[in-house]
Amino acid sequence: YGPHRPPSGPFDDPGDVVLTGKERECLVWVSAGKTAWETAVIMDLSPRTIEFHLNKAIRKLNAANKVHAAVIAVRKKLI
Numbered sequence: 001y002g003p004h005r006p007p008s009g010p011f012d013d014p015g016d017v018v019l020t021g022k023e024r025e026c027l028v029w030v031s032a033g034k035t036a037w038e039t040a041v042i043m044d045l046s047p048r049t050i051e052f053h054l055n056k057a058i059r060k061l062n063a064a065n066k067v068h069a070a071v072i073a074v075r076k077k078l079i
Contacts, residue, residue, distance in 0.1 A: 019078055023057040026050055028079050031070040 019027070022043075029039040036054070040047040054066045061076075063069035073079045 017060050017076065017078065019057055019060060019073070020053070022053045023060070024073070024079050026053045027057055027066075027070045027073045030054065030066050031074060031079065 025043065026039060029042060034042065036047045036050040039045075039050045043050065054069070057063075057073070058066060058069045061069045061072045063072055070079070
């Protein structure tokens with residue numbers, strides 16, 4: 001970094017993250033307060049598959065957890 005440049009944060013480059021349709025849909029349901037089990041029922045997938053997509057989104061968004069990932073996705077207008 002330099003002495004006058006702050007470290008980069010999750011909102012510095014809104015165009016740098018590409019989420020799949022499933023990742024976006026899972027994050028939408030997280031933002032609506034649904035659990036992985038509830039989302040699995042809604043999407044007709046297994047809870048493990050929902051967690052798989054959420055974990056991918058968490059990594060891509062550099063988030064601490066799925067709620068944090070949903071907040072970042074909303075702020076970046078990805079969902």
